[in-house]
Amino acid sequence: MPIVYYDIVRGRSRDQIRTLLDSAQAALVEAFETPERDRYQLVTEHSPGEMIIQDNGLGIDRSENIVVIHLINRRGMKTRTQKEKLYELLARNLKRDCGLDPADLVISITENESEDLSIGYGKAQYVNGDIDSATSQPRRGPSASRR
Amino acid sequence: MPIVYYDIVRGRSRDQIRTLLDSAQAALVEAFETPERDRYQLVTEHSPGEMIIQDNGLGIDRSENIVVIHLINRRGMKTRTQKEKLYELLARNLKRDCGLDPADLVISITENESEDLSIGYGKAQYVNGDIDSATSQPRRGPSASRR
């Protein structure tokens, strides 16, 4: 956690999508100092006419490479500075690894509480002690959280 | 309300998806004591490479049966205990009714306010008196809320 939704226009190959997700995850791990396997990524592909992404008048040129990212993250866990670092590293990584023009990147975050998550087995790992709420690391080792 | 988004990998039949949605709705009604017809479900299907769902290092084995559920619910309406019951009942029901391994279930919730919902006719039923905010039941009978 965060859970991260990616909206893109249809046309990238499976390998290209994988590279994009690896690259974005690396940005997340670096900016948010989250565990490597704190990785929850979902991609939805759209027809070109199904994504209309403008710019509030800032004059940003969008293309069909546009990537819209939405993160659900726990409230109060990341500072404004960390979020700004995430945006910056996402832009840097996706340009470097996927050739994405930083003009083609839109990101939003919504926040919830530790009790608003279950990452498996029908349990709430961020409040039941399985995961350390501050670090997102397992608290008792892998096996303790099983059924 | 809640509005519930389901993300799955392509491959289930229409009947299997229906069973999954019925089963999840039964869990919701039981855990949240919400009306049967308080049912707002949307499924998005993905290619296998479009869902990368790991485990924070807890050692949870995911398969292509993975189901990621996101609920939008009103803030302050459900306690932590009710949410934990929801996660537990979703895992129980989906295992019983769909054979879903509880390791293949990830759930998140984000919350909004009563004014942040319109369930038809361009009205805000949770603040205009059509629906009882505490019970989510109609307040005046079915016909009163029409145009």
Next chain:
Amino acid sequence: MPIVYYDIVRGRSRDQIRTLLDSAQAALVEAFETPERDRYQLVTEHSPGEMIIQDNGLGIDRSENIVVIHLINRRGMKTRTQKEKLYELLARNLKRDCGLDPADLVISITENESEDLSIGYGKAQYVNGDIDSATSQPRRGPSASRR
């Protein structure tokens, strides 16, 4: 910003989808007094069995024309009255422009903070001065926000 997600059943033509998005954007601009190019729209198409949208018992007749809209907007920027106006104008516009029965319209909003947005270049335009947080208008003209 808002970022607006539209869920519909597969079957509309590309032109019909464009009309729907134009119509909804006009409602948003009128109700929220937001700039024309504050436009971030994503459409996801579903099979009929993938959207089960009931009515809390209010007796609302849904059809396969159902449109479920979700907005992510900044917290505290819009009053309850403005949100109710948005719902009303979305129903009015989509009926007028697309023939959508207002019974087929469900809307939800979740809110985030100004720092929770990046609309391009890996920057946080609502907190770095590029966009006026109150009006959502560019503050320094189009060119200043580029790399």
